[in-house]
Amino acid sequence: MTPRHPLAPGRAGTASAALALVLASAAAGSPVSAAGGEGGDVPQGTVVYRTTAQFTTAGRARDLLLHPDSKKLYVGSDDLPETAEVNESGLHVLEPADGTVRSTVSQAPGPTGALGRRAVRQLVAPLPGDGAVFVYPLRGIGTAKDGDAAAAGAWVPGGPVTDAAAGPTPSTVLVAQGSVLSEVDIATATVRRSLTLEGGERFAYDRTRGTVWFTDPGNRRTHRVDVTTFQVTASIELPPVGDGFAGFTEVDPETGAVWVGLGSSVVVHDASGKRLGTVKGGGGADTPRAAGFDAGTHEAFVVWQDTGDTSQPGSDGDGVLTVHHTRDLTEAARPAVLPGNHAQSGSAAVAVQPGGATVFVSDPAAGRITRLERATSPRIVRGPEDRTVTAGAEVSLTAQAEGTPPPTVAWQVSTDAGRTWQAVPGATAATYTFRAAAADNGRRHRAEFVNDAGVSRTVPATLTVTAADTTTGGGGTPPTPGGTASPTGGSAGGAGGSADTVGGAGSTGGSAGGSAGGSAGGASGATVGGTGGTAPAGGALASTGTAVAFLAAGALVLTTAGWVLVRRTRPRRTG
Structure with missing residues (x-):
């Protein structure tokens, strides 16, 4: 009903x-x-990212990796100072949906090979099927997977490792030890080759194009290194932004563009070194600390942290996640506020699920990981x-x-x-x-x-x-919208009036015209024609005047509505 x-x-x-x-x-x-x-x-x-969960099960998270094969969330963590009774350092493996801890690998070899509890500072690359390559202090290169009792690892000779990335072969990694860039064997930490640059300590590796971008913020430059020859092929001048602090250097694997978090901005150059533009975000005292990319949506995800110094103008203690189109650097989603995410306890990290539907952001100061999901208004x-x-x-x-x-x-x-x-x-x-x-x-x-x-x-x-038409065609004296017909056309009839008066007082020709007119008038219960005169031999339908014009219009209306006109004929009265 x-x-x-x-x-x-x-x-x-x-x-x-x-x-x-x-x-x-x-x-x-x-x-x-x-x-x-x-x-x-x-x-x-409008695209927004909304917080759907927060995990506090992995200590002070320093880096994040969503494994492409196993889909597990790997977290490299330090110990939280406020939890003296528990040491959360190590490699944590979480369920991405709810943060449930699947396992923790806390033991890794020291410089002498002895196992000990180690913090994990950086996740370098996924291992095939499951697991990760990671960096642990001060010079350790380790590997482990979900369920391992301890990690395998070796120590790189030289100074502390300041940055690392997957190497040009599956068995190697690239590491920075200050301004020294080296290719190192994962299993033995043997240095295969190295290059000393003017300065800097952070870099990004573009595997598709065989290029390393090594950033030297002190000298306002980023150097392009050919991995095949291990030689500098170009040096790109960076703009004088902020105080020169370099938050990160990352490469968009799809386009080869290099993104450098510098001061309070992100400076972007294409794969050839041509300047594409500058990304602003966060506002106030926020600085860019991490970036991730998604090839499916052609978007870059940048995490901005507040300095955590309330004496600085604009400092509010909150960070923000911004999303940008990689092709033109425009905003792809509304900024998402990250409450309490500041840089006093270390830089945040970001991991993006393929397709950009889910993003994970670490907050070292609060010891939590925030899960954000994409929503479109x-x-x-x-x-x-x-x-x-x-x-x-x-x-x-x-x-x-x-x-x-x-x-x-x-x-x-x-x-x-x-x-x-x-x-x-x-x-x-x-x-x-x-x-x-x-x-x-x-x-x-x-x-x-x-x-x-x-x-x-x-x-x-x-x-x-x-208003609905509730008339039935009978009863009373209906109105006469048709007026008086032509004297030569006979009566058009009054089907809505007396049933005995069909053709009026007209002649034989008038009777035919009255019958047709009566049928048309019956739909509304009104008299269409008045009293007619004597029709010529051709009858009413052959005559001219108001009655014929009205009948033609009535027939057109009824034909348009899909009605069938049925004529009823009564015998003429005689005498």
Whole structure:
């Protein structure tokens, strides 16, 4: 059963309402399309990242890695100073969905080969199938996987390792020891080759193009090193941004562009060294500390940390995650605030799930990992259309919207031309159906879609309700819209009046015209023609004048509505 509109009483329809609806629709023309709509708190289709979970099960997280094969979340951690009874240092393996600890590998070899509890400072690369290569203080290169009792490892000769990346072969890694860049064997830590640069301690490796970008913030330069020859092939000047502090150097594996977190900005150059632009974000005293990339969405994810120094202007203790299109550096999502994420206890790290649906950000100061999920505010793809119906007719309005997560819908109605809106009780489906009442005339209807990213509303649709035709064709003295027919055309008849007066006082020709006119007039119960005169031999249908013109118009209307005209013929009276 179709419910009536909840704000007005229903009204039964009649068979004649169908004809009135057809004629009214033809007169009104095509319905107005309302697709498009408007955003509420944010524009339609706005991308946001919302916090869905926080894990405090892995100590002071220093680096993150989502394993591409096993899908496990690997976390390299230090001990939390405030938990003296527990040492959380080591390699933690977590379930990405809820942060459950699968295992912890805390033991790794020292410089003499003796096992001991080791912090993990950097995750270098995934191992095939499962596990990770990592760096532990001061010069350790280790490997372990979920469930291992202890890590394998060896110590690199020379100074402390300041940065590392996967090497040009599966058995090697690239390490920086200050301004010295080396290729090192993973199993033995043997140095295969090395290069000493002017300065710096951080770098990024572009495996696709065989290039290392080694950043020297003190001299405002980044050097391009050919991995095959292990020689510098170009030096790119960096802009004088901030105090020269280098938060990170990362390469977009898809485009080869190098992103350098420098001072309070991120400076981006393409694979050839051409300057592409500068990314700003975070605001206030925030500085860029980590970056990750997703080839599927062509986006870069940058973590900005507050300095944690409240004496500095703009310092609020909160960090932020920003997302940018890698092709033009424009914003791809609204910035997501990271409460309490500051740099006093170390730099944050970021891991991006392929496709960009989920992002993990570490917060060393708070000893937690924040899981953020992508959401897109509703985008209207179909809206309700303006309608004209008769009272008692069934009305169905439909709206659709896209969004992540899928938005819910609620219909609203306005009785004051859209100045105020009320929710329609129970109308929470894509199609809202009700029976129109006379009181619904002029009311506007819209659908409101809501999800975690925002609110969007359709363009309102206006409902026009006309009075239903409740006449039956009999009784009383009906009006005479047809007036008096031509004297030569006979009477058009009064089907709505006396059943005995079909053709009026006309002649034989007039009787035929009266019969046709009576049938046309019967639909509304009105007398179409008046008293006729004597028709010529051709009869009423061959004559000219008002009666013939009206009959032609009536036949056109009825033909358009799909009605069949049935004539009933009565014998002429004689005498």
